Amino acid sequence: MSVDGSDSVEKASLIEDFGVHxxxxxxxxxxxxxxxxxxxxxxxPMTMAQLxxxxxxxxxxVSETTRLLxxxxxxxxxxxxGSRQFVYRxxxxxxxxxxxxxxxxxxxxxxxxxxxxxxxxxLPPEQRARFQxxxxxxxxxxxxxxxxxxxxxxxxxxxxx
Numbered sequence: 001m002s003v004d005g006s007d008s009v010e011k012a013s014l015i016e017d018f019g020v021h022x023x024x025x026x027x028x029x030x031x032x033x034x035x036x037x038x039x040x041x042x043x044x045p046m047t048m049a050q051l052x053x054x055x056x057x058x059x060x061x062v063s064e065t066t067r068l069l070x071x072x073x074x075x076x077x078x079x080x081x082g083s084r085q086f087v088y089r090x091x092x093x094x095x096x097x098x099x100x101x102x103x104x105x106x107x108x109x110x111x112x113x114x115x116x117x118x119x120x121x122x123l124p125p126e127q128r129a130r131f132q133x134x135x136x137x138x139x140x141x142x143x144x145x146x147x148x149x150x151x152x153x154x155x156x157x158x159x160x161x
Contacts, residue, residue, distance in 0.1 A: 011041055014037055014041070015034050015037035015038055015041070016034065016037075017037070018033045018034055018036050018037030018040070019031070019033040019034035019037065020033065021033065022036055022037070023036075026072070028068060028072075029065075031055065031057060031061060031065050032065045032068050032069060034055055035051065035055060035062070035065045035066065035069060035075075036069060036074060036075075036090070038051065038054045038055060039051075039069070039075055039088060039089060039090040040090045042089070042090070044089075045078075045080065045087035045088060045089040046087060046088055046089070047085050047086070047087055047088075048062060048063065048066075048085075048086070048088075051066070051088065066088050069088075071101070072097070072098060072101045073091070073094065073096070073097025073098050073099075073100050073101040074090065074091060074094040074095075074097055074098055075088055075089065075090060075091060075094070076088070076089060076091050093156060095152065095156075096149070096152060096153055096156055099145065099148060099149045099152060100149060102145055103142065103145040103146060103149055106138060106141045106142050106145055107142055109138050110135070110138035110139060110141075110142050113131060113134040113135040113137075113138050113139075114135060116131045116134065116135075117131045117132065117135055
């Protein structure tokens with residue numbers, strides 16, 4: 001595994017740690033965590049072929065992994081001027097993207113809770129109480145995530161040169 005042409009043991013160890021820890025914490029496969037590490041450490045955007053080489057992985061595996069990282073808001077895919085190839089890079093605002101993704105997912109679950117409450121209004125009290133608790137939880141989480149996103153975005157923007 002190499003990053004920017006370097007076979008640094010320290011970088012390789014860090015990439016493996018990302019595979020285990022960030023991958024595990026985010027519910028990602030280890031490959032996605034390693035790809036996150038590779039892209040964080042890369043000084044320049046990387047092509048699919050460069051990622052395949054750095055991760056020692058198939059095109060299909062890297063394609064699936066980059067789609068996951070794009071969906072979770074941490075990586076962007078684009079074409080550099082004058083190039084026909086797409087490249088991938090870790091977003092400068094990746095943690096904002098990550099929070100936005102968490103907020104979107106949690107908002108979807110809040111909508112499910114609202115629907116479940118409406119559709120389950122004729123269920124026994126115990127089941128209705130579960131839907132109510134679900135609704136309260138996701139309402140709380142959406143509210144907190146909105147606040148966290150606004151606060152973190154303001155901090156991020158204030159820290160930029």
